[in-house]
Amino acid sequence: MQDQGDDLREKLRKIPSIEEILESIELQEYIHRLSHQTVAETAREVVSSIRKKLLGGKEEISPKAIIQEIEKILSHQELLFIKPVINGTGVILHTNFGRAPLGEKVLNHVTEISKSYCTLEYDLKAGKRGERTGFLEKLICKLTTAEASLVVNNNAAAVLLILAGLAKGREVIVSRGELVQIGGGFRVPDIMAQSGAILKEVGTTNRTSLADYRKAINENTALLLKVHHSNFKMIGFTEEVALADLAKLGKENNIPVVQDLGSGALLSTEEFGLAHEPTPMDAINSGVDLVCFSGDKLLGGPQSGIILGKKTDIDILRKHPLYRALRVDKIVIAGLENLILAYLKKEAADTIPVWKMMKTSPDEIKSRAEKVKTTLQESNVQVSIVESKSTVGGGSLPGETLPTHVISFDSEMSPDQLSEKFRSLSTPVIGRIESDKFTLDLRTIFPHQDEILIESIKSILSS
Numbered sequence: 001m002q003d004q005g006d007d008l009r010e011k012l013r014k015i016p017s018i019e020e021i022l023e024s025i026e027l028q029e030y031i032h033r034l035s036h037q038t039v040a041e042t043a044r045e046v047v048s049s050i051r052k053k054l055l056g057g058k059e060e061i062s063p064k065a066i067i068q069e070i071e072k073i074l075s076h077q078e079l080l081f082i083k084p085v086i087n088g089t090g091v092i093l094h095t096n097f098g099r100a101p102l103g104e105k106v107l108n109h110v111t112e113i114s115k116s117y118c119t120l121e122y123d124l125k126a127g128k129r130g131e132r133t134g135f136l137e138k139l140i141c142k143l144t145t146a147e148a149s150l151v152v153n154n155n156a157a158a159v160l161l162i163l164a165g166l167a168k169g170r171e172v173i174v175s176r177g178e179l180v181q182i183g184g185g186f187r188v189p190d191i192m193a194q195s196g197a198i199l200k201e202v203g204t205t206n207r208t209s210l211a212d213y214r215k216a217i218n219e220n221t222a223l224l225l226k227v228h229h230s231n232f233k234m235i236g237f238t239e240e241v242a243l244a245d246l247a248k249l250g251k252e253n254n255i256p257v258v259q260d261l262g263s264g265a266l267l268s269t270e271e272f273g274l275a276h277e278p279t280p281m282d283a284i285n286s287g288v289d290l291v292c293f294s295g296d297k298l299l300g301g302p303q304s305g306i307i308l309g310k311k312t313d314i315d316i317l318r319k320h321p322l323y324r325a326l327r328v329d330k331i332v333i334a335g336l337e338n339l340i341l342a343y344l345k346k347e348a349a350d351t352i353p354v355w356k357m358m359k360t361s362p363d364e365i366k367s368r369a370e371k372v373k374t375t376l377q378e379s380n381v382q383v384s385i386v387e388s389k390s391t392v393g394g395g396s397l398p399g400e401t402l403p404t405h406v407i408s409f410d411s412e413m414s415p416d417q418l419s420e421k422f423r424s425l426s427t428p429v430i431g432r433i434e435s436d437k438f439t440l441d442l443r444t445i446f447p448h449q450d451e452i453l454i455e456s457i458k459s460i461l462s463s
Helices: 004-013 018-022 025-034 036-055 063-078 104-114 134-144 155-167 188-195 210-216 243-252 280-286 311-319 321-326 330-344 353-359 362-377 415-423 447-461
Strands: 148-152 171-175 198-202 221-227 257-262 290-294 305-309 384-393 396-408 432-434 437-441
Touching: 004 036, 018 025, 018 036, 018 063, 025 036, 025 063, 036 063, 104 330, 134 148, 134 280, 134 305, 134 330, 148 155, 148 311, 148 321, 148 330, 155 171, 155 188, 155 221, 155 257, 155 290, 155 305, 155 311, 155 321, 171 188, 171 210, 188 198, 198 210, 210 243, 221 243, 243 257, 243 280, 257 280, 280 290, 280 305, 305 311, 311 321, 362 384, 362 396, 362 447, 384 437, 415 432, 415 437, 415 447
Parallel strands: 171 198, 171 221, 221 257, 257 290
Antiparallel strands: 148 305, 290 305, 384 396, 396 437, 432 437
8 A cells, every 4th residue: 555655745746847848839929929948837836836735735636727727827928929809998098008009100200110121310311320319309399380390209208308408406396286196106206306407396285376387486497387277177166377477477587488288289279170289389388498298198109208389498418417317219200200191191080090990970980880880780699889078198188988889799608708808819809898798988999999899799799
């Protein structure tokens, strides 16, 4: 009769070797997609865990169960890779989904530049080293009428560079009602602390007057900073200083005025049925010295931060050591060049995806939704078309919505179960739960994705 020690040794011997595991048919695709090293490391971790369990008195685990456990871990790892999703949430600038999708022309230009050598810092006429973002910045100035411009890797970086370059060790006056927090927990006071500038709050959360700024100015004041409420609204008993009035106060005291616009729309949002969103041109015309905004929100381009304004101030920022750490690469430059050209050629509303989505009428969306519904009915899959609202998102135009029509699902599965099923597809489909129903908003689903969407719906509801 075997004693317990012999029984345990027999169980341990039955564990397949790492080499045997890696030769299994089930893991070959994972090796192809994730690399031999990744699968081998996962196999070793699983086998080590099983050995510990057996030594602790657990029951024997079959080789098949070991392979299945490895597959489970590897499939979870694959979900961590960035992959395309179908955005049916109706949120146009969805921060979790990469904000602004790039238009076809921009993407083609970026691809062409990326796959070859390029004139990133080379002057073809002079035959020697050139300025990295020279042409891009000229295009931006032409479009916005600014004296000069500078491009960095996001708007938080733009604010950081402005504060570090123009206000380190000195005071920056900001209204308490504008000490905002942006996505990911980043706050204006934190950015200011990192820059070395000294925060000087004025006014109250809901009311700040010009007199508050005037009283706070002293010999150590470096900047007056105004932060646009791009991701929240203040209503009720409120007061804030007009940008032109703040700019005038700055000039009277020879103190630069900076506006952080956040989203940075270059088209009139009223033309799309939305509230007015201040533009960089509005800021420049009001007399501010510098204005900064994001490139990947309402502008509709790759992640970047754009600074516009007085050439003397821009030149100081360009020479600051921090600029080199914050500057953009050839991919962003190529994308922005093509994007700005679309604005200059008056093509933005028809070629830049975020504006095209905002421009799409509810009737156009309903027509597409009805076609999807009809196609699904041919496969005995039933859905409903319901009126709803889309949002801009991405810290832009808070509280503003656009009328839309959504595909609503009646199913024995709960909305949460449906949501999970759609997220688990090879091309994940992300929707929203509204009125206790899982829904998909076609405003943020590209027309070329309709066929994939139909097949995805059929694969879930037909089964």
